[in-house]
Amino acid sequence: MGFAAFAAERRAEILALTAEHVVLVLVATTIAVAIGLPLGIALTRSPRLARPVLALTSVAQTIPSLALFGFLIPLPFIGGVGARSAIVALALYALLPILRNTYTGLLQVDRAVLEAATGMGMTAGQRLRMVELPLALPVILAGVRVATVVAVGTATIAAAIGAGGLGTYVFRGLATVDTRLILAGAIPAAVLALAADALLGALERARRPGRGAAWLAAAVAAALALALATSALRGGREPGRRPVVVGSKNFTEQVVLGEILAALLEARGFEVRRRLNLGGTTLCDAALRAGQVDLYVEYTGTALTEILKRPAQRDPARVYAEAAEAYAAVGVRVGEPLGFDNSYALVVRRGEAESRGWRRISDLAPDAGGLRVGLFGEFLEREDGMPGLLRAYGLRFGRPPIEMDLGLLYQALAGGQVDLVVGSATDGLIAALDLVVLEDDRRYFPPYDAVPVMNAASLGAHPGLEDAVRALGGRIDAATMRRLNHAVDGEHRPAAAVAREFLRGAELVQD
Amino acid sequence: MPVLELREVRKRYASGTLALDGVSLAVEEARVLVLLGTSGSGKTTALKTMNGLVTPDAGEVFVLGREVRAWDPIALRRRIGYVIQEAGLLPHLSVAANVELVPRLLGWPADRRRARTRELLGLVGLPPDRYGAAMPAQLSGGERQRVGLARALGADPPLLLMDEPFGALDPLTRRRLQDEFKELQQRLGKTVVLVTHDVPEALRLAHQVAVMDLGRVVQRGTPENVRERPEPGFVADFVRAALP
Numbered sequence: 001m002g003f004a005a006f007a008a009e010r011r012a013e014i015l016a017l018t019a020e021h022v023v024l025v026l027v028a029t030t031i032a033v034a035i036g037l038p039l040g041i042a043l044t045r046s047p048r049l050a051r052p053v054l055a056l057t058s059v060a061q062t063i064p065s066l067a068l069f070g071f072l073i074p075l076p077f078i079g080g081v082g083a084r085s086a087i088v089a090l091a092l093y094a095l096l097p098i099l100r101n102t103y104t105g106l107l108q109v110d111r112a113v114l115e116a117a118t119g120m121g122m123t124a125g126q127r128l129r130m131v132e133l134p135l136a137l138p139v140i141l142a143g144v145r146v147a148t149v150v151a152v153g154t155a156t157i158a159a160a161i162g163a164g165g166l167g168t169y170v171f172r173g174l175a176t177v178d179t180r181l182i183l184a185g186a187i188p189a190a191v192l193a194l195a196a197d198a199l200l201g202a203l204e205r206a207r208r209p210g211r212g213a214a215w216l217a218a219a220v221a222a223a224l225a226l227a228l229a230t231s232a233l234r235g236g237r238e239p240g241r242r243p244v245v246v247g248s249k250n251f252t253e254q255v256v257l258g259e260i261l262a263a264l265l266e267a268r269g270f271e272v273r274r275r276l277n278l279g280g281t282t283l284c285d286a287a288l289r290a291g292q293v294d295l296y297v298e299y300t301g302t303a304l305t306e307i308l309k310r311p312a313q314r315d316p317a318r319v320y321a322e323a324a325e326a327y328a329a330v331g332v333r334v335g336e337p338l339g340f341d342n343s344y345a346l347v348v349r350r351g352e353a354e355s356r357g358w359r360r361i362s363d364l365a366p367d368a369g370g371l372r373v374g375l376f377g378e379f380l381e382r383e384d385g386m387p388g389l390l391r392a393y394g395l396r397f398g399r400p401p402i403e404m405d406l407g408l409l410y411q412a413l414a415g416g417q418v419d420l421v422v423g424s425a426t427d428g429l430i431a432a433l434d435l436v437v438l439e440d441d442r443r444y445f446p447p448y449d450a451v452p453v454m455n456a457a458s459l460g461a462h463p464g465l466e467d468a469v470r471a472l473g474g475r476i477d478a479a480t481m482r483r484l485n486h487a488v489d490g491e492h493r494p495a496a497a498v499a500r501e502f503l504r505g506a507e508l509v510q511d
Numbered sequence: 512m513p514v515l516e517l518r519e520v521r522k523r524y525a526s527g528t529l530a531l532d533g534v535s536l537a538v539e540e541a542r543v544l545v546l547l548g549t550s551g552s553g554k555t556t557a558l559k560t561m562n563g564l565v566t567p568d569a570g571e572v573f574v575l576g577r578e579v580r581a582w583d584p585i586a587l588r589r590r591i592g593y594v595i596q597e598a599g600l601l602p603h604l605s606v607a608a609n610v611e612l613v614p615r616l617l618g619w620p621a622d623r624r625r626a627r628t629r630e631l632l633g634l635v636g637l638p639p640d641r642y643g644a645a646m647p648a649q650l651s652g653g654e655r656q657r658v659g660l661a662r663a664l665g666a667d668p669p670l671l672l673m674d675e676p677f678g679a680l681d682p683l684t685r686r687r688l689q690d691e692f693k694e695l696q697q698r699l700g701k702t703v704v705l706v707t708h709d710v711p712e713a714l715r716l717a718h719q720v721a722v723m724d725l726g727r728v729v730q731r732g733t734p735e736n737v738r739e740r741p742e743p744g745f746v747a748d749f750v751r752a753a754l755p
Binding site: 110112113115116117118119120121122123126130131134135210 | 562564585586587588589591593595597599600601602603612613616662672
């Protein structure tokens with residue numbers, strides 16, 4: 001299916017995501033204006049504060065969004081998983097250009113004009129309203145324009161924290177290596193950015209920008225009121241009980257497992273909310289502990305070393321027991337293993353593996369100096385990651401590894417941009433792209449058994465939830481998981497459909 | 512009783528410059544007082560003490576019968592017309608909106624403001640239908656200065672303060688505006704304090720001239736007085752250099 005047909009088929013969903021995206025940007029930019037404009041005015045009145053406040057805002061802008069989300073998830077009122085955290089982060093990023101332009105715009109107003117205004121008998125408030133703001137308006141609008149256009153781009157990251165928007169397609173597309181999905185997210189986002197730029201640019205150049213700005217502000221207010229009203233209506237229709245929130249990390253297997261959990265629970269009568277594609281282990285864990293997500297699938301090795309900061313273990317049963325015990329102390333219950341071990345895997349192109357005789361990881365040692373390695377950021381930092389791997393096998397790579405999104409790694413490997421990637425053993429793309437996994441002959445990687453992890457307090461609030469999840473125990477083996485992953489990555493089928501099909505096939509749900 | 516009076520006014524700026532070093536002045540009703548001096552002589556500072564844009568360190572300033580500190584500064588400024596070089600028009604407002612600014616601040620109803628604006632534009636020789644909607648940037652220097660004068664007259668203030676009002680104009684326009692100003696002043700009977708560094712302008716427009724140098728008034732008198740009997744020293748040099 002070509003892109004045009006694909007986009008036509010998904011028209012309704014693309015429109016809905018675009019609307020979500022617009023609302024995120026509008027709310028965030030409105031908040032940034034509501035804070036930045038008065039703050040900018042205040043700074044011109046107390047110049048001693050100006051430098052530290054502007055510096056602080058600049059620093060806020062350099063905080064990477066995922067790190068910011070990590071801070072925001074546990075916070076009450078402004079945090080959590082979903083639109084609120086995304087809006088707070090976007091507003092924070094939008095604040096600097098608005099604040100700085102308000103400040104400099106006001107300072108640039110001709111002093112002679114100001115003195116004439118004072119000499120005519122204007123009060124400070126009249127001077128601000130009738131002279132300073134109108135004269136600074138083009139500069140202030142330029143700041144709003146930059147902030148808005150940047151926010152349209154940055155808002156794609158909102159998908160990493162379950163806030164929706166066009167980033168949902170971009171991330172899903174990256175996770176499943178589906179270019180059409182990426183484009184279906186990226187093209188509307190680009191169009192939105194250009195439209196916002198053109199609209200605000202025209203306003204900036206208008207002969208009477210004040211009147212245009214007033215109209216625009218009224219239109220934005222009306223749009224926001226409408227969006228709020230519809231979401232309130234939607235909220236009003238929901239029954240009193242909180243839905244069960246299912247989370248997942250941002251790669252194919254996690255999304256498929258999230259859909260399986262969600263569909264299973266729905267079939268058992270639970271109301272379910274999906275918070276899939278969250279941006280990484282740390283985010284998922286923070287959300288789980290904060291009760292923003294009720295359950296997701298974690299891997300025992302990851303849980304033990306990365307989340308619970310315990311030393312790595314080799315014995316699967318001990319890893320499980322120790323993780324379950326440490327989790328219990330922080331209010332998280334571990335369910336039965338699903339039945340497969342998603343260990344790390346060193347993956348190479350089949351052709352090269354055959355010609356150079358690589359079958360096991362230890363075969364790499366003589367060639368390691370010339371290899372380009374691709375991996376995702378997490379692996380560099382983990383207790384069971386890169387440094388230990390190098391020690392265990394005595395490997396010395398000639399150049400620093402290239403960090404990439406998990407979804408892009410296999411493409412880069414198949415395309416010859418890197419020679420070796422660190423992936424996971426159940427990746428569907430391994431078969432789809434004719435790649436091979438090198439055997440972990442020194443048993444370096446600890447076990448990564450997939451287990452549902454659940455917020456203990458939520459289990460109390462949803463009777464029967466734990467039993468419902470237990471039905472999945474031991475039902476997904478590695479071959480099944482690889483097949484499901486490939487159905488999404490290789491055959492480009494929607495994860496939700498693949499999940500439903502699996503549940504029916506395994507007779508976990510009736511038709 | 513004078514409409515405006517300065518008594519022994521002193522002002523030192525934060526930079527350390529002594530701008531006014533004991534200045535005393537007075538203007539009677541419907542008269543024109545010209546403060547004449549080189550740049551840095553303190554004449555603009557003296558003018559700004561009269562509408563509270565500059566607060567003196569010592570001495571007293573009486574305006575319309577009351578000491579400046581006893582006035583609410585906003586109310587005071589709305590009773591004084593203020594004209595500055597290049598007119599200080601608000602660049603984002605039309606000519607009409609500039610002229611009706613002070614009436615608007617005073618809360619006049621719209622139709623009264625509109626009528627007043629037409630009257631004033633006519634008074635300064637700008638047909639309201641042609642100029643009312645124009646923006647300041649579209650006007651010539653002379654036209655802008657006329658608008659500035661019309662704006663200062665907006666609420667019919669008894670007192671006008673003018674800081675180098677004809678300073679940025681070509682000689683021909685300057686001369687014509689001076690003549691028109693003189694005629695208008697006599698017709699309306701406004702009390703005026705005008706600051707200039709131009710000796711012929713001072714002598715042409717003033718009823719009283721106060722020559723300033725280094726923050727002091729060094730000679731006070733009628734134009735004839737200053738022209739015929741300048742004080743030896745600075746005034747004599749200044750006047751002789753300017754007049755053939």
